[in-house]
Amino acid sequence: MSAVLTIDNLHVAIGTTNVLRGVSLTVEAGEVRGLVGESGAGKSMLGRTLFGLLPANATVRAGRITFEGRDLLRLPDQERLSLLGRRIALIPQDPMTSLNPVRRVGAQLTAVLRRHLGLSKRAALNRAAELLADVAIREPARVLDLYPHEMSGGMRQRVLIAIAFACDPALVIADEPTTALDVTVQRQVLQLVERLRLRHAAAILFVTHDLGVVAKICRSMSVLHAGRVLEEGLTADVLTKPHHAYTRALLAATPRADRPAEALKPVPTVLIEGLWAEAHRLDRLPSMRPA
């Protein structure tokens, strides 16, 4: 397998606060990699850096993001925009707010097809209907005519998934796509993503805080905390033989059906404080503060 995405020693700061402290991560072609972390670990910032959506006061201090052999951070805008939506796509977190409320589903789906594949309006609409059928939406022709508010959350998420896979991307970033959905819909969405991944031979970077989801669909995983990757490896290895104390604590804090709720242990405060202290100590080292 060859790497489709390589993130190498990425440092990002917002103002004077470091949010990513030397993240390195590789996504192999066609694999599903989980990126696990609590709130504030830097998961979203990593995604934003990839898509060039960092807030105005954020700076990439060091590091390199290589996507299909190209240096994403130093690519001219024009070229970067032609990659987004075509070779790298995003499944956004919240299906309720990620579709434009005043545009019909068809218009939103065809926009990306016409932009990147240069399809005619008619061809794009036909393709859009096929894409909706692929995400198991019945009567796709009718759904193309609907506004987002006329659909359920699960349907909207499926439309967003259809948009993500519309141009046969090499990499799809799934940014907690199941977080805003209830459990029954979550399962369908996961199945769908898995099926489309196989059909389009895409790699997926699955960002989540749900270890259960990771266990189900990810081949490999990285554990992110305070902007650092604490542990990575094949999912089976990391979940059964975690090396890092934080990963072990995270696993102990995950609810499981086969264990009583009392067995749940919160991640120890001492551990968290130790990790943050370490992160801040690293911030002060000259080697961790590239210009």
Add this chain to the structure above:
Amino acid sequence: MVDASADLLLTTSGAAPRAVPSRWRSVLSRGGARLWVGGALVSLLLIVALLAPQIAPHDPLEQDLLSAQLPPSFTRGGDAAYPLGTDSLGRCVLSRLMFSARTAVLVALIAASLAAVIGIAFGLIAGAFGGWIDQLVSRMIDVWMAFPPVLLSIVLAAVIGAGLTSVIAAIVVVDWTRFARVVRAETTAQLARDYVAAARVLGLTRGEMLRLEILPNLVPLIVTLLSVEMGIAILVEVILSFVGISASGDMPSWGGMITEGRQLVYQAPWIMALPIVCVIASVIGFNLLGDGLRAALDPVQRR
């Protein structure tokens, strides 16, 4: 790994179950009574303006000094030839009202559209680019709004001369800020929305983003503003007539009629009252229409 099982197909009928028989009907019903009343008043205004030469009983400029200051025909002393009476020069008030409607519509359409185009352009640029461009445009608007509008109009009329052109110019010059401010604020708000971020991630250029994602969201707002602005334009024409910088005497306008009628308000009150009624009705009409359209055009139905 997940098994791609058949239960996916069982659960995919989450679409809105109700049929959508006629989108137009639902759009119109959402506007409610405001839309209908406003629409009726504005339609009436447009029809009268369009057909004034055909339906007016007299030439609006034709003077008949022997039958000056006749009261409306349905009151005592009225003449059936002049349904709403005559003014101080014996001109038919009804005909003058009808031809004034043309002036009003002309001013409203041209002035409001020009103000909208200029204001929307500035607002979009300021909102979309942000930074120093936004600062520049916003400060310009602030300074602009600090000038008293009537004074600005008088200065303008002094420069380019009295007449309808200077009325329109005055409205555009003063009121583009109304559009620019609102559009700028809404564009900024739209840029922070998830769906705009999601669109950027699809690789849309800045132009496509503005055109496809942001502008459609501004349509209800712009339509409302436009309609209200047309009402305002009619009012401004009246004000500028009053200070004597609107159309000359041979082009009837409600403002001009009010100004003329004021001198005879005790002897012949209808000469002043009737154009006032027309102005009020049209302004209310435009405001109701704008309000109704805003509700009707918003597919999410947040009212």
